[in-house]
Amino acid sequence: MKNNSTPFVHFFKTHKANYIYDFNTNAILKVNSDVYDDIQQFVETGELNSTCPDSKEVISSIQRQGYLNSFRWKEILHPASKLLPYYLDNCMQMLTLQVTQACNLRCAYCTYSGNFVNRHHSNVRMSYDTAKKAVDFYIKHSTNTDKLNFGFYGGEPLLEFELIKNVIEYIEKNSEGKEKGYNLTTNATLLNEEIVSFLQEYDVRLTISIDGPKEIHDKNRIKKDCSGSFDTIIENIKMISEKFPSYGDKVMFNCVLDPRNDFGCINEFFTNYEGINGFYSSFAHIAKEYIINDVYDTAEEYSKQYDYEVFKLFMSKIGRLDKKHVSKIVEAYYLNIKNAMIDNRPVTAGMAKIGHHGGPCIAGMHKLFVNAQGDFYPCEKVSECSEAMKIGSIDSGFNQDKIYQLINIGQLTENQCKGCWAAKFCYLCALFADDSGNLSIDRKMFYCKQVRENVEQQLKEYCLLKEMNFDEEDVYIL
Numbered sequence: 416m417k418n419n420s421t422p423f424v425h426f427f428k429t430h431k432a433n434y435i436y437d438f439n440t441n442a443i444l445k446v447n448s449d450v451y452d453d454i455q456q457f458v459e460t461g462e463l464n465s466t467c468p469d470s471k472e473v474i475s476s477i478q479r480q481g482y483l484n485s486f487r488w489k490e491i492l493h494p495a496s497k498l499l500p501y502y503l504d505n506c507m508q509m510l511t512l513q514v515t516q517a518c519n520l521r522c523a524y525c526t527y528s529g530n531f532v533n534r535h536h537s538n539v540r541m542s543y544d545t546a547k548k549a550v551d552f553y554i555k556h557s558t559n560t561d562k563l564n565f566g567f568y569g570g571e572p573l574l575e576f577e578l579i580k581n582v583i584e585y586i587e588k589n590s591e592g593k594e595k596g597y598n599l600t601t602n603a604t605l606l607n608e609e610i611v612s613f614l615q616e617y618d619v620r621l622t623i624s625i626d627g628p629k630e631i632h633d634k635n636r637i638k639k640d641c642s643g644s645f646d647t648i649i650e651n652i653k654m655i656s657e658k659f660p661s662y663g664d665k666v667m668f669n670c671v672l673d674p675r676n677d678f679g680c681i682n683e684f685f686t687n688y689e690g691i692n693g694f695y696s697s698f699a700h701i702a703k704e705y706i707i708n709d710v711y712d713t714a715e716e717y718s719k720q721y722d723y724e725v726f727k728l729f730m731s732k733i734g735r736l737d738k739k740h741v742s743k744i745v746e747a748y749y750l751n752i753k754n755a756m757i758d759n760r761p762v763t764a765g766m767a768k769i770g771h772h773g774g775p776c777i778a779g780m781h782k783l784f785v786n787a788q789g790d791f792y793p794c795e796k797v798s799e800c801s802e803a804m805k806i807g808s809i810d811s812g813f814n815q816d817k818i819y820q821l822i823n824i825g826q827l828t829e830n831q832c833k834g835c836w837a838a839k840f841c842y843l844c845a846l847f848a849d850d851s852g853n854l855s856i857d858r859k860m861f862y863c864k865q866v867r868e869n870v871e872q873q874l875k876e877y878c879l880l881k882e883m884n885f886d887e888e889d890v891y892i893l
């Protein structure tokens with residue numbers, strides 16, 4: 416029977432080896448099968464009854480080094496909780512303005528298309544006055560921030576190009592001495608030379624949404640008259656390459672992957688299509704959690720092709736395949752593993768009494784999304800119709816109690832999180848708990864199984880990569 420006095424660990428295997436993830440130190444132990452079985456039995460029964468003397472010795476040695484501790488968090492509290500007022504007053508890092516809720520396209524999966532819960536296209540535009548107030552608020556609350564980052568978001572933000580121009584000019588006048596960065600996310604159908612020339616002048620990073628070759632892109636990204644938008648976008652990209660070649664390094668593409676499409680075709684497009692292949696691209700799957708009915712449909716063939724590309728990526732990482740054969744789409748997959756397992760997995764000696772699962776940003780500080788009416792939200796991904804996600808407004812400022820609640824979303828599922836081996840890798844923030852304006856335990860717990868499966872998969876793949884590069888040893892601390 417598992418209890419709280421046995422090691423707080425998680426067991427997993429690859430084809431070649433046995434591993435134990437040690438929650439308290441964040442270390443991964445590679446052990447032989449006797450040790451693995453004995454520790455597993457210890458966790459299950461609460462007793463360490465090894466019949467193998469070697470195994471007993473190895474387990475004692477691991478324990479002496481500080482691993483296999485049974486300690487669990489006593490309290491769930493986000494590390495930023497105590498200093499939250501200070502962070503919100505002085506350290507804001509990014510402001511995104513929703514300059515309009517209108518769009519000239521009707522993408523099937525867009526959060527404003529009507530296929531999603533809680534969001535619909537409207538003609539609400541941000542006034543210049545609201546934009547100025549939001550900029551002033553940001554400048555006032557970022558005295559300890561070296562660089563100011565501004566994003567322009569829609570609907571389609573270029574419908575409000577005049578407003579964007581005026582706002583950037585206002586920012587430049589009112590934030591002298593600070594470094595600035597600008598981002599704009601667009602469907603690229605409204606770009607013209609005048610706009611690109613302005614964007615180039617202010618080094619605005621441009622993220623263009625494109626989903627693959629014409630036959631795939633035009634299925635989802637359609638104009639109001641139901642015609643596709645691909646040809647217009649390609650023409651505009653060509654215009655940038657020909658007339659503003661030095662602006663190219665500020666342009667990137669963002670692709671929404673729809674599993675009903677042919678993965679090979681999309682992959683081929685981003686790897687070889689002239690005019691696209693030279694730019695950086697990022698990829699995200701269609702978010703299924705907001706969709707009302709059957710827009711999302713998993714396709715087996717798509718998964719198979721995707722997994723094969725992951726396999727090729729692994730082959731390239733161990734020098735068995737030339738990098739040029741690796742899909743751009745799955746490159747991000749490797750970076751995720753690297754990010755989670757190497758960069759964000761400090762192995763520690765001490766055990767904390769208080770902690771919070773991974774996931775939540777410091778809402779308002781890391782990012783502040785101001786919608787067209789001047790209401791505050793943590794980011795562009797959350798629903799603007801959700802009362803739970805509204806963290807203030809241009810007139811009332813930050814609602815610190817609500818922000819405290821959002822960053823401490825782990826307290827909603829406190830008991831489950833205290834006993835969850837995957838907590839340090841968890842990626843659930845309040846967005847995943849939002850159920851039509853209420854923070855719901857059930858809604859959040861719905862995603863937990865998936866989180867643990869994904870984390871275990873990442874652990875396995877990380878160890879697999881290590882196996883390919885490292886020599887065999889009885890116990891290896893990764």
Ligand code: SF4
Pocket residue numbers: 774775776777778782793794795796797844845846
């Ligand atoms: S998705 Fe969640 S963690 Fe990410 S920025 Fe938005 S609110 Fe913060």
Ligand code: SF4
Pocket residue numbers: 772828831832835836837838839841842843859860862863864866867
């Ligand atoms: S997966 Fe669920 S139980 Fe585990 S830490 Fe995340 S929210 Fe908590």
